[in-house]
Amino acid sequence: MADPRPPSAVSRGAGLAGLAGLLAWLGLAVLWHLDGPYSALVDLAACAVPMIGWSLLVDKVHRYPSTGIDWHAPRPWRETLDTSLTKLAGYWATWAGIAAIYGTFRFYWSGNWVFAMACFSVAAPVMFVGSIAYVLWLDRRLVAPRDGAWAFGAWLTGQDGVERAALYNHLRIWAVKAFFLAFMLAGVPGNFGPFVRNAGTGLFADPVSLANALVGFMFVIDMVFATVGYILTFRPLDSHIRTANPYAAAWVAALLCYPPTSLMGGGSLFDYGVNGRDWAFWFQFHPVLLWSAGAALVVLAGIYASATVAFGPRFSNLTNRGILTHGPYAWSRHPAYLSKNLLWWLTSVPVLTMGSTTDAIRATVLMGVVSGIYYWRAKTEERHLSADPAYVAYSAWMQRNGAVPLVFAWLWGRRPRAAA
Incomplete structure (x- = not known):
């Protein structure tokens, strides 16, 4: 029987190819004890190159109409030169503004951020020079070359015809x-290095060591794929950003979850870990619970990582880069948020505390607030993506057929809506 889901804009194959490359280098890094930040950068390349190859050679995404590219009738470069120069002005001004922000805020020059800034410093001249050839070449083939970069450049240079949207x-x-x-780039070495150093060291000594190692492994995969996704935003890969979320509520909800604006870390407003302990402490004298909790954490981390892998080269927050319907997204519209929050609940067990009953109540309430923020994020993302007919079709199918929505409908005593 044919799959009734709307077709996915994102291929499974690209993500699996990237995963194979990532695992290959990760295995070599463990074998050769390559745990430094530059080895982590090689892992990014090992993930990105197979995805690019699969996308172009197997899926042939460069031929998709959604790229906005017409390969059959490139215009003479003189016809598009003015457009390209205006667009380059827009790009360069944008990058200069980003560089000014990075240079102004001091937290970008401390801790793990320093590594990201060093990478950007090396990449900046390459981007500057490479953008000239890329824009001049691509604009000859774009159906509508006057995009947002052109609009910004035209606005800066006082030209007419600027679309504010x-x-x-x-x-x-x-x-x-x-x-x-x-x-993401700042966090890659911090996930990659500890895993490489500790892989195989007492891995099977106890369920806690095994579970922590496997969960760490899943987060290495997630971080690498997410970072590659932010880098590979190119039209020939059909991985360009169609739209970024225009709603202020979506930005507030997302920024609350990430440093330096996060309110969820240790000592922050929503810190639910005060006087708490993790699952390994609470279940240490109950072997069945210990193994069960460890297994559940690995499964949840695996779902979370697989949700990122499903994006292939298109992962990004607050954007629409093509609608996914495969992998964990065949079960839930928000598998990453759901699995991550369940993992946090099980890891922290906030209802248990080393302090008072008030501490336990406080921790549980704050954990609920954190989950509420992710629910808020999910709803603001749905509002943004609902402007895409492909997402509307996917969401309607999911409401009727998705495993997670059906479970929640059963729990709340609701019947799934019939198909129109």
């Missing part, structure tokens, strides 16, 4: 990339 979307897109790519 395109201009604002361009600024939102680069705000997303500037904020999240710095965070």
